[in-house]
Structure formats: C-alpha cells, structure tokens
Amino acid sequence: MSRAASDPRARPARLQHHFESLEQQSESGKLGMWIFLATEILLFGGLFCAYAVYRANHPEVFVYAHRYLDKVLGGVNTVVLLTSSLTMAWAVRCAQLGKARGMSALLALTLLGGLGFMGIKFVEYEAKWKHGLLWGKRFQPALHEEARSGQDPGPPAADREPQRSSRSPDPGVERSTVPPSARGPRGTVPAEVARQRAAYARRDEPPRNVQVFFGIYFLMTGLHALHVLAGMGAIGWVLVRGLRGAFGPAYYLPVDLVGLYWHLVDLIWIFLFPLLYLVH
Amino acid sequence: MSTAEGALSVPRTGARARGEDYLTRERGFLSWALTLDHKRIGVLYLFSILAAFLLGGVLALLVRTELLTPRETIVGPDTYNKLFTLHGAVMIFLFIIPGIPAALGNFALPLMLGAKDVAFPRLNLFSYWLYVLGALFEVAAIVTGGVDTGWTFYTPYSTTTNTSVVATTLGAFILGFSSIFTGLNFIVTIHKLRPQGMTWFRMPLFLWGLYGTAVIQVLATPVLGITLLLLIVERLLGVGIFDPALGGDPVLFQHFFWFYSHPAVYIMILPAMGVISELVPTFSRKRIFGYRFIAYSSIAIAVLGFLVWGHHMFTSGQSGMASMVFSALTFSVAIPSAIKVFNWLATMYKGSIRLDTPMLYALSFILLFAIGGLTGLHLGTLATDVHLHDTYFVVAHFHYTMMGGNVMALLGGLHFWWPKMFGRMYSERWGRIAATIVFLGFNVTFLSQFLLGSLGMPRRYYNYADEFQPLHATSTYGSYLMAVGFAIAAGALIHSLFRGRPAPANPWGANSLEWHTPSPPPWDNFPETPAVEDPYDYSQLVYEPSVGGYVKKTAPAGAGS
Amino acid sequence: MNSASLFLLRSLGAAGSVEGSSFWLPAPASTLAGKVDWLFNAISLIALLFLLLIATLMGLFVWRYRARPGRPAEPAPSHNTPLEIAWSAIPLAIVCWIFWEGFQGFLELHTPPQNAYEVLVSGQKWKWLFTYPNGVVDENLHVPVSTPVRLVLSSEDVIHSFFVPDFRIKRDAVPGRFTKAWFEAPRPGEHRVYCAEYCGTSHSDMTAKVIVHPEGEFQRWLDSAADLLDRMPPAEAGAKLFVQRGCKQCHSVDGTGGIGPTLKGIFGHEQVLRDGGRARVDEDYLRESILDPQAKVVAGYDPVMPTFKGRIKDREIVALIEYVKTLR
Numbered sequence A: 001m002s003r004a005a006s007d008p009r010a011r012p013a014r015l016q017h018h019f020e021s022l023e024q025q026s027e028s029g030k031l032g033m034w035i036f037l038a039t040e041i042l043l044f045g046g047l048f049c050a051y052a053v054y055r056a057n058h059p060e061v062f063v064y065a066h067r068y069l070d071k072v073l074g075g076v077n078t079v080v081l082l083t084s085s086l087t088m089a090w091a092v093r094c095a096q097l098g099k100a101r102g103m104s105a106l107l108a109l110t111l112l113g114g115l116g117f118m119g120i121k122f123v124e125y126e127a128k129w130k131h132g133l134l135w136g137k138r139f140q141p142a143l144h145e146e147a148r149s150g151q152d153p154g155p156p157a158a159d160r161e162p163q164r165s166s167r168s169p170d171p172g173v174e175r176s177t178v179p180p181s182a183r184g185p186r187g188t189v190p191a192e193v194a195r196q197r198a199a200y201a202r203r204d205e206p207p208r209n210v211q212v213f214f215g216i217y218f219l220m221t222g223l224h225a226l227h228v229l230a231g232m233g234a235i236g237w238v239l240v241r242g243l244r245g246a247f248g249p250a251y252y253l254p255v256d257l258v259g260l261y262w263h264l265v266d267l268i269w270i271f272l273f274p275l276l277y278l279v280h
Numbered sequence B: 001m002s003t004a005e006g007a008l009s010v011p012r013t014g015a016r017a018r019g020e021d022y023l024t025r026e027r028g029f030l031s032w033a034l035t036l037d038h039k040r041i042g043v044l045y046l047f048s049i050l051a052a053f054l055l056g057g058v059l060a061l062l063v064r065t066e067l068l069t070p071r072e073t074i075v076g077p078d079t080y081n082k083l084f085t086l087h088g089a090v091m092i093f094l095f096i097i098p099g100i101p102a103a104l105g106n107f108a109l110p111l112m113l114g115a116k117d118v119a120f121p122r123l124n125l126f127s128y129w130l131y132v133l134g135a136l137f138e139v140a141a142i143v144t145g146g147v148d149t150g151w152t153f154y155t156p157y158s159t160t161t162n163t164s165v166v167a168t169t170l171g172a173f174i175l176g177f178s179s180i181f182t183g184l185n186f187i188v189t190i191h192k193l194r195p196q197g198m199t200w201f202r203m204p205l206f207l208w209g210l211y212g213t214a215v216i217q218v219l220a221t222p223v224l225g226i227t228l229l230l231l232i233v234e235r236l237l238g239v240g241i242f243d244p245a246l247g248g249d250p251v252l253f254q255h256f257f258w259f260y261s262h263p264a265v266y267i268m269i270l271p272a273m274g275v276i277s278e279l280v281p282t283f284s285r286k287r288i289f290g291y292r293f294i295a296y297s298s299i300a301i302a303v304l305g306f307l308v309w310g311h312h313m314f315t316s317g318q319s320g321m322a323s324m325v326f327s328a329l330t331f332s333v334a335i336p337s338a339i340k341v342f343n344w345l346a347t348m349y350k351g352s353i354r355l356d357t358p359m360l361y362a363l364s365f366i367l368l369f370a371i372g373g374l375t376g377l378h379l380g381t382l383a384t385d386v387h388l389h390d391t392y393f394v395v396a397h398f399h400y401t402m403m404g405g406n407v408m409a410l411l412g413g414l415h416f417w418w419p420k421m422f423g424r425m426y427s428e429r430w431g432r433i434a435a436t437i438v439f440l441g442f443n444v445t446f447l448s449q450f451l452l453g454s455l456g457m458p459r460r461y462y463n464y465a466d467e468f469q470p471l472h473a474t475s476t477y478g479s480y481l482m483a484v485g486f487a488i489a490a491g492a493l494i495h496s497l498f499r500g501r502p503a504p505a506n507p508w509g510a511n512s513l514e515w516h517t518p519s520p521p522p523w524d525n526f527p528e529t530p531a532v533e534d535p536y537d538y539s540q541l542v543y544e545p546s547v548g549g550y551v552k553k554t555a556p557a558g559a560g561s
Numbered sequence C: 001m002n003s004a005s006l007f008l009l010r011s012l013g014a015a016g017s018v019e020g021s022s023f024w025l026p027a028p029a030s031t032l033a034g035k036v037d038w039l040f041n042a043i044s045l046i047a048l049l050f051l052l053l054i055a056t057l058m059g060l061f062v063w064r065y066r067a068r069p070g071r072p073a074e075p076a077p078s079h080n081t082p083l084e085i086a087w088s089a090i091p092l093a094i095v096c097w098i099f100w101e102g103f104q105g106f107l108e109l110h111t112p113p114q115n116a117y118e119v120l121v122s123g124q125k126w127k128w129l130f131t132y133p134n135g136v137v138d139e140n141l142h143v144p145v146s147t148p149v150r151l152v153l154s155s156e157d158v159i160h161s162f163f164v165p166d167f168r169i170k171r172d173a174v175p176g177r178f179t180k181a182w183f184e185a186p187r188p189g190e191h192r193v194y195c196a197e198y199c200g201t202s203h204s205d206m207t208a209k210v211i212v213h214p215e216g217e218f219q220r221w222l223d224s225a226a227d228l229l230d231r232m233p234p235a236e237a238g239a240k241l242f243v244q245r246g247c248k249q250c251h252s253v254d255g256t257g258g259i260g261p262t263l264k265g266i267f268g269h270e271q272v273l274r275d276g277g278r279a280r281v282d283e284d285y286l287r288e289s290i291l292d293p294q295a296k297v298v299a300g301y302d303p304v305m306p307t308f309k310g311r312i313k314d315r316e317i318v319a320l321i322e323y324v325k326t327l328r
C-alpha cells in the first residue's frame, strides 16, 4: 500500500479524485472484484447446498435422471468455455503489453466462445423442453416417451403408478404405527413402497420424484447461463472501449476485472458439469 | 493530498464560507440524485430510512391498536396479517439493515478514515438507487394487495398464499444487492483508502463495527438472494424445491433463510455497537476502555454469527444433534457482546460524564440491549426455547435488541453527527425530553410482551385469550407513548434545520477526524490533510465558549473550528 | 425500574387467572414442565442479576462522575487484561452451564418412554385432528392421566406448530414428514392447544383442548367415541368410518377416479371384474370386498386393497354398507 505523494498537476486522466495513485486505484478495483466474486460463489453456494441435500435425499433420482442429459453436448460446452477462458486470459495479457489489436481480437473470440456456449445450451434446453423433462410441475415424462418412440406409448410410466396423496410423508422416514385418519389402514403404504422399490430394481419404472433432478438442473444451469450472458455483456463493453483505444499498459483495469469475472463463470461450470452430467 | 480541481478552493481557516460546503456547493434535484459524494448519498439514505421508519412505525401502531382488544378492533384477520408482515419487512429490509451503515456509515466512514470518499463512489450511488428500486417494489406489493407471509416467508405457506409474495421478495432481493454493494465498498475503502498513519488500531471503533458489518453483508446476503430467487421461481414456475408434494423440502427454506437472517441481526447490532463505542468515551471525556478487545469482539461476533442460524429452528424437526450444536454455538456469541458491555461501563468509570442527548440514547442502548441480549439466553437454551419459540417472548427479545439496540444507537448517532451533517445544533432540551419519553414508552411496550410470551401467548395472533388483554393493552398504550417521543425527536431535529444555532466544528469535543473539519464539511471533506491522531485522546480539547464548541488547547484553531 | 414495572403490571391484574400459575409462567401441568420452569427461573435470575449489576454501575458512574466545572476526567487505565479476561470467562462459564442444563432438558423432551400411548396429530388449515389407535378421530386431544403420551405430528397443507403452554411443549407439524413430541400429565384437567406457526387467516383460531381424563375414564371416553353406532344412525356413522378408516383415500364418492373404483351410484348395479366376470353390488359383495378384497377386483384396478379382516366389527361393516347405499 505505498502512497507516492502525487503531484496534483501530474494526475493521470484515469485517476479518480479520491485516489492518490493509479496503483491504489487498481488495487482497490481488484479487491472489490474479488469480494464481488466471493458473493457470486456464495450465491451459487446456496444452490450447491440444495443439490447436496437433494442428492442425499434422493440418490436414486440423480442416478436415474442424469442419463437424460447429453454428455456429449455438455462436454463440448466445457471445452468451449475453457477455451474462451484461455482467450480471455490472453486478451488481458495483450492489454498489459499494450497490444490493442490483439486484445480486441481475443476479446471477440471470447465473446464468440460465450455465444457458442449459449447456443449449445439452447439446443439442450430445447430438447428437454420437447421431451417434457422439466422441473416440478412441468415435468411430463409422457412427452418424453412419445418423443422417443414416436408411437402411442400407452399410459405413461408415471401415471400408471398411482401417486400417493400428494402430501403424504416420505415412506422412508420412521413413522407412526397408528393408521392416520386420512391415509388408509395400516398396510397400504408399505405394500406400495415395496412394489415401488422392486420396480425400481428392475429399472423398468422411473423412481419417484424425478422432477427434483430437473428442477435442480434448470436452476443451476439457468443461473449459470444468466451469468454467462452478463459476462458476455461485460466483454462486449470492454471490447468496444478497447476498440476506441481506452486501454494501454498503464490502464487496463476493466479488462482485468472482466477477465476475473469470466474465469469465475468458467469455474462454476467446471463444477456443474460433473455434478449434473456425470453422476454415479 | 491536495486536489486537482483548482476550482474547489476550500476555506483554509475557521469561517465557513456559505455555499462551499457539500450541502450548498451544488443545487438542484439532479445534483442530489446523481451525486457521487458519500456525504450526500449518506444524507439521501438517511431521509429514506427515516421515511421507512415512519412507515414501519405507523404500521406498528396499527398492529398495536388492533391488539387492544382480544377480538376485532379495527381490521379483519387478513388485514392484520398483512400489517405485521409489512411492518416486519419494512422495518428489516428498508429501515434497519441499511440503517446505520448506509446512512451514518456512508456519511462518516470516509471522514473518520481521513479519506476523500469511499472507494467506489459510482457503485455507492448505484446501491442507493437499487435501494430505491427495491423500496418501490415493496410499495408496489403493498399497493397490489399486500403480503401476509410474515417477514420470514416460510414455505409452503409463502408458495401457496395468493398475496403479492413475488413483488415483496423481488424487492427484498434487490435490497439485498444494494446492501452487498455497500458492504463491498466499505471493505475496500477500509483496506485501501486509509491515509498515512491511519493504522488498523488507530481506527475509531465505529469503523471496526462497520467493517465487521460489511463482512457479514458481503458473505451472508448472497445466500438470501438465492433463497428469495428460489422462492420466486418456485412460485412462478413451480420448481418444487420447497414443495413436499414434488419431492422438495420445506424446512430447507428455513435453513437458507436463517443462514442469512441470523447474521443479519448482527448486521443490525454491530454498527450500533460501533456508534456506542464513539458516544460513550466522547461524553465521558475518557479514552475508551479495552480498545483491542472491543475491536476484536466485533470480528468475533461477525464470524460466530454465521454458525448459529439453527437456533431459530429448535422446534422445526431438525435433528436433535443439530439443535444441540446450534444451541452451544449460540451462547458463544454472548461472550463478545458481554465484553463490549463491560468495556463501555469501564469507560465511564472516573470519567466526566455529560448527559447530552446522544449519551442518553447510548445509556438507553446499554440497558435495553442488555435486556434483549440476556433474554436471548432464554431462547438459546434448548429446553426453554421449546416453550418460548414463536411467542411474544421472542417478539419482545427482538424488539429489545433491534429497537432498544439498533434504533437507540441510530438515534444517538444521528443526534451526534447531526451538527456535522447539517451544520445546525438542535434543541438539547427537547432532544433529552424525547430520549426519555422513548425510553419509558419502549419499556412499557415491550416489557409486557415478555410476560405475554412466557405466559404462552403465541405471536402473529389476531385473536387472543381474554386473560391476556391487560398486558396487551399496556403494550399498546406504551407504543403510543413511544410514538410521541419519536415525534418530539423528529420535531426537534427538523426545527433545528431552520432555526438551529450554527454548529461549531466540534460541538462535543470528540477527537476522531470528522471533527477536524468544518460543519458541514466541504465537498472534499478536509480543507487540509488531517494529521491522524489517537481518536480517543480528549486531553488536548477544551471548550471554547466563543465558538460554542471544543478547540485544540495549544494549536491555533487549525483544522477548522 | 425493571422490577418496578413488573410490579406495576402485577397490580394491573395482568397475572392471569389460571390457578397455580406463577407471575410469568402458566401453571405447570406436565411432568417435565417443572424442570423447564426451574431452568427458566434460573436463567431469569442470572439475567436479572447481571442487569442489576449493569444498571447499578451505570447509575453510580453517571452520578458519581457527572461533569462538573473544574472536575475533568480522572486518569484511569485504558485497559486491564486480567479484568477483561475475567469478564469474558465468568459469562462463559455461566453460559456453558445454562447450555448443559438446557440440553439435558431438551433430551428429556425429545425421548418418550417406551410404553408411551400414541396419538397421531394432524394439522390443517385451521384445525387439529387427533387420531387414536382404534381409529377414532377427534378435534380435541383426550389423554389418560399419568400416562406418557407420544404424539406423531404431520400436516396436510402448510407448516403448523403444536403448542401446549401448560405442558411447555411445542413441535412443528411439517407437510411431508413426521415429527414427534411427548408429555405426561400428572393431573386431570383441561389445557389449551395453540398453533404456534403462522399459517394464514385463522392461525390464531387454530386452537384445541387437551383433556386429561382421570384414571379409568379415558378408556370409557375412547370406547364411546369409537362406538359411533351408539351415537348416530348407521348411515351417518358409516360416513364417519369411511373417513376414519381411510376408505376415502382410494375410493371417491363423487364419481371421480382413484386408486380404487368410485362408490358413487354403484349399489345395485353390476361391475365388470378383472377376470372378465361380472358381479352385482349388493350387501354381500360389499362385505366380501372389505374382508377379502382380492376376491373380486373390478376391471381396470390393481389388487392392492388390504384386508380389514379382524380389524373391523360387523356392525361397522353394516354401517359402511348403509353409507354406500346413500351414494346415489
């Protein structure tokens, strides 16, 4: 935190009035960005916790449902995003060295990477949408059956199995020995559960609550996609400024900060991909 | 550290040249709405949160009036439910969380630090407008029929009720980001903008309080953000994360919610404690006792505060093991609080104590916060919390901590820095009268609620058993008395803006840097680079009747008198 | 001033009228209430002592060291590490003790004795329903005196919380899971049940009573409650049984589908069976379907209905049949 006594006449144009030196200004900017990244991680942290809780509660759902995600597309997307991170880092380096044209080109490439990622994401989402593999209320596996076989699938799997009273407690938990007033005599539930378990073992019927997986999937990847969009916006902004010649070796803080942000977005995807696409 | 803007020639010495301080240098609506000056943003926040306080207070008075009788008094049950929800939401999200940090902190932090502004002035302005946007959403929620979930938004009630939950939570979401940006700004400012000589342990304790607060704001608020976001998508799209019918878990929401909202109570109390740590030594004319312990305890509270959220859920069906751990950790937070209370008392010991208005509020704070905190022990204890949970005992506890704690400190700090902010002295007499009435009214209102609670009166009740009526009526009358007190305080302050005696640079004889610059401060804060001194050394300051304030004993009226 | 205003409130007659209640706690009415109260009082005492200490010191200092002309602040140390450690350590010790006591009490509140009598508690907007082992459903909680009672709570809609101030127990009823609570009431009497978790419009009216029956009287109450047939015409009793015994869970009475066939308008008509046969719905058919459900299963349905053999009395079957007859 050195504070060179600044000569008022020599204040660089980019130095804001309340800072003493460009160094102090850029240090502040970076610290601010790091803190902001921490808040972003915590924002996703909430979703990662939700993921952990539901995966612990419904492991079979995660194993079953992740097969419906397209590993190839996901993998390609990972590569695309990683590459764009590389070009971003390179762009920052160029900025640092004052290579304005190289920087602009690399920023444009990064932007392209982001665009590619969103395009592939769109393809994936659209397929899920068509197949009814959506969250909670929108989950319609029947559509999936239809789309897959192209012929009348008969009563869809999830409907064939009568759902228990929607609010009835999870059969897994320890429960009363008293028949609940509104839930039928002792015996109904265990039989049903046993049947369910057997069915699941044969793998011809999906486990219950598959929609939980797709809920989590859409929440996590959706929020991430929003961040990609925001990052693309920011890259576009520094790209325009860069083309106007705003940056040089002495001042390229915005490029640096946007770069940090983009790496974070990338990093989050690195976690999302295995957690959602590669479940065991 | 002179300024590049030669046009801004600040007065070198005493005389306040009209039209050159931060209030009058520029005029017009836009000069306020788009200002990047931390002092102006602080003032904007100040009036906004006071407006929110008034709104929340009026709602509280309606709640209390309804509770005057065991059955319908003025409104029906649905309206009542909306009233207390809005009261809680407005008070928490619009008033108390931004309260001290964003209003007093924005004004005072750079001044006390000896900096010219916060690190990111534009972000500061942005977060103010985010605040306004969030507030508009809340108002929209009220206009479009209100919300009736309670300020805690527990699922599945909040996902199934047909009131304006989305507008309210979206508002709270936006307010959360406003709060995050304020915290981020403060952390960077304190880290990077300390001038030469301002070491960590020379910082006034208010800054330590703000620092601890900022850490919590930055680390806890994002989780609130994602929680509210989940609630919103749950309502709009039916994602099912919190819906047991779709395999979700409603109790998970409570974990998420309290993971933010417990640390949030320390967002409320830490800056308040910081204010008290300024007021007590100033008005005792004695160095603060145990500076380092107070500083460290702020950080300890900030850190430990993250680990105790489960104490709001002892009866929720979380595992007994979890409850045990949360209970044990809860008690650990009591220790740093105890340290502070005792240090303030020790500061008064052998001082020369003046009971000016800010000090009256500070003393109220110590007593009321002690009551609030000590009843926190009843709640943190597993066996007794089972009985007390969701009764008026909790209501009383949190009003003692929030209102008796934060609001007393806010008012104390407001009266303390008011002359610095607006360059006017308020009527000391009316200030003291108001402080006394507020203190009395407050205790009448909320002491009775402790009894209601331990006798088994659940909270958020519209109808109640007849035997509780005397206590409820007492509480209601107390709240009216308190309202009178606040009205007097507001009257005295507003009056001072027009008729108040011009304030000297240092009316109280405090020694932190903001008192070394004229009142109100010039645009760039300090006419000359201030020399960093020990903020709690009062020995060099003497009262000078001709200026009506304190001046340095030896030096000629240096940094503005 | 604290105790002064307490006194003030007492003289306002606010103490409540329940016999045996202390000034700030309702009369204890469960075996564990005494322990909770003891802890509550102990903490209150500690809190009061600290408050008095703080208030006294504060008053003393404000008076003794008030600013007077010519009396500046006296020199005093600005820190004192042993002192600081002392006033950190003493509260620490105190809270450790409080925590431990509270934890012990909590364990007891959480661990029902083995032989506890079990009642199922179900919360819904805005009433409580209590289901007994014999299937009786009541809106109040009847329990035998001096018997541990274990409550298994669940909710039909949003979260509610079962709260009996006199017993010092409270437990949330959460949709989608079962939570538990228990108590033992040593004396006969009546106690108020509240809903303590906010649940909407009539949250404050979601009340019920715990009725603690004297020795022997509980069984009598239960039998008479169970014997719906003694109290009402068979068809009406059948309607109640239809709910209590859970028939409603699978069979609708309004013609809509379910796990089992609807019972609306079937009496006297023919049903197509799973094996292709036909059966006329009459008294015998219904009776057989209850006692041996797999014998004749209606086409389009799985043979999932459990038998009620040995778990239902003849008179109850008759009542159910009478009820089905009314479903035109």
Ligand code: HEA
Binding pocket: B152, B265, B266, B268, B269, B311, B312, B330, B331, B333, B334, B335, B337, B338, B339, B341, B369, B370, B371, B372, B373, B374, B376, B377, B379, B380, B381, B385, B388, B389, B390, B394, B397, B398, B401, B402, B405, B406, C046, C050, C054, C091, C092, C094, C095
């Ligand atoms: C500013 C706000 C604030 C503060 C500072 C606190 C401080 C504390 N709170 Fe409070 N609390 C709330 C605001 C606050 N609380 C709110 C808003 C709720 C309810 C929300 C809702 O449900 O709507 C709540 C609810 C709440 C609960 C949940 C109750 C329930 O719903 O069942 C609990 C339980 O443990 C609790 C405990 C504590 C404790 C142990 C402290 C401690 O930090 C207190 C520490 C302070 C002291 C102990 C006093 C000073 C020390 C001395 C005088 C020395 C002597 C000390 C000892 C002997 C230990 N609080």
Ligand code: HEA
Binding pocket: B050, B053, B054, B056, B057, B058, B060, B061, B063, B064, B084, B085, B087, B088, B089, B091, B092, B095, B096, B149, B150, B151, B152, B395, B399, B402, B403, B407, B445, B459, B460, B461, B462, B475, B479, B482, B483, B486, B487, B489, B490, B493
């Ligand atoms: C900061 C937080 C805060 C503050 C200050 C208050 C202040 C008050 N609260 Fe608040 N209250 C909450 C936060 C707060 N409350 C919360 C979070 C809840 C829970 C909600 C829920 O259950 O969801 C709650 C619930 C709550 C209840 C329980 C409702 C129920 O459970 O059914 C009650 C009942 O008495 C109550 C009463 C009051 C009263 C009488 C005041 C009074 O102190 C208000 C007095 C204020 C005024 C009368 C305004 C006067 C202002 C001016 C004149 C202008 C000011 C200007 C200057 C002084 C310069 N509150």
Ligand code: CUA
Binding pocket: C123, C124, C125, C126, C159, C160, C161, C195, C196, C197, C198, C199, C200, C203, C204, C206
């Ligand atoms: Cu049910 Cu409150």
Ligand SMILES: [Cu+2]
Binding pocket: B261, B262, B265, B308, B309, B311, B312
């Ligand atoms: Cu808490």
